[in-house]
Amino acid sequence: MSAADGRFDAAAEEAEPSGPLLQVSGVQRSFPASGGPIHVLKGITMEVPHRRLVMLKGRSGSGKTTLLNLIGGLDTPSSGEIWFDGQPIHKLGDDKRTVIRRERMGFIFQAFALMPLLSAYENVELSLRMAGTPRAEWKSRVEHCLAMVGLERRMKHRPFEMSGGEQQRVAIAKAIAHRPRLLLADEPTAELDSQMSAQIMSVFRTMIQSEGVTICMTTHDPTILEVADHVYEMVDGTFI
Numbered sequence: 291m292s293a294a295d296g297r298f299d300a301a302a303e304e305a306e307p308s309g310p311l312l313q314v315s316g317v318q319r320s321f322p323a324s325g326g327p328i329h330v331l332k333g334i335t336m337e338v339p340h341r342r343l344v345m346l347k348g349r350s351g352s353g354k355t356t357l358l359n360l361i362g363g364l365d366t367p368s369s370g371e372i373w374f375d376g377q378p379i380h381k382l383g384d385d386k387r388t389v390i391r392r393e394r395m396g397f398i399f400q401a402f403a404l405m406p407l408l409s410a411y412e413n414v415e416l417s418l419r420m421a422g423t424p425r426a427e428w429k430s431r432v433e434h435c436l437a438m439v440g441l442e443r444r445m446k447h448r449p450f451e452m453s454g455g456e457q458q459r460v461a462i463a464k465a466i467a468h469r470p471r472l473l474l475a476d477e478p479t480a481e482l483d484s485q486m487s488a489q490i491m492s493v494f495r496t497m498i499q500s501e502g503v504t505i506c507m508t509t510h511d512p513t514i515l516e517v518a519d520h521v522y523e524m525v526d527g528t529f530i
């Protein structure tokens with residue numbers, strides 16, 4: 291482990307701030323439509339402490355992705371509040387939400403896919419550039435994150451030279467590189483076989499321990515749900 295990594299692990303073990311990392315209260319989200327508004331989220335309340343792995347499950351169309359988008363500041367609620375790391379995400383403008391996303395959140399979403407022309411190494415490095423991490427830390431951090439997902443030998447490869455599972459692991463390394471407080475993942479194991487899914491979940495568990503991150507993800511997979519600290523079940527825009 292490099293000196294930089296050692297420093298970070300020490301930081302991760304510092305006492306967490308009191309209170310939850312994420313607080314969602316009474317959140318509703320409606321979308322306008324020709325036949326009248328569609329009420330997708332109908333009053334969601336959840337509280338996620340630091341260093342937890344929470345999962346959202348529910349049928350297709352129940353509102354899981356809509357909720358992840360709101361938590362990640364990619365969208366704003368029609369009503370209700372979302373507090374993340376002491377910040378009222380629901381009240382902030384686009385610019386402030388973008389800064390919080392870049393610096394304190396990580397995403398494993400289809401829409402944040404890998405850059406096809408960049409190698410695994412360069413893809414992960416991009417997160418550090420975007421987050422404003424000092425350049426001197428890039429090399430050790432990129433190598434550490436790719437090693438954490440077992441890809442230390444594939445750093446020079448570009449996405450099209452890797453399997454689906456390997457690409458997903460690069461996406462995880464990229465999402466975690468800038469040391470986010472919260473990692474949001476939409477169906478991160480959807481395309482993977484059960485062995486690879488289990489490996490991804492083990493990487494998530496390791497990251498919670500060593501990086502102090504909190505993970506909020508969606509899944510349909512019952513075997514994956516067993517690994518969660520807490521499962522929220524969504525039915526038709528509410529938790530049951």
Ligand SMILES: Nc1ncnc2c1ncn2[C@@H]1O[C@H](COP(=O)(O)OP(=O)(O)OP(=O)(O)O)[C@@H](O)[C@H]1O
Pocket residue numbers: 321322328330348349350351352353354355356357
């Ligand atoms: N921008 C939008 N405008 C109108 N309706 C929307 C919009 N975004 C989402 N919806 C609707 O909200 C509902 C919930 O969608 P969402 O993607 O959150 O579901 P989900 O639980 O993530 O489903 P899946 O498991 O299939 O990804 C769907 O009926 C969808 O059509």
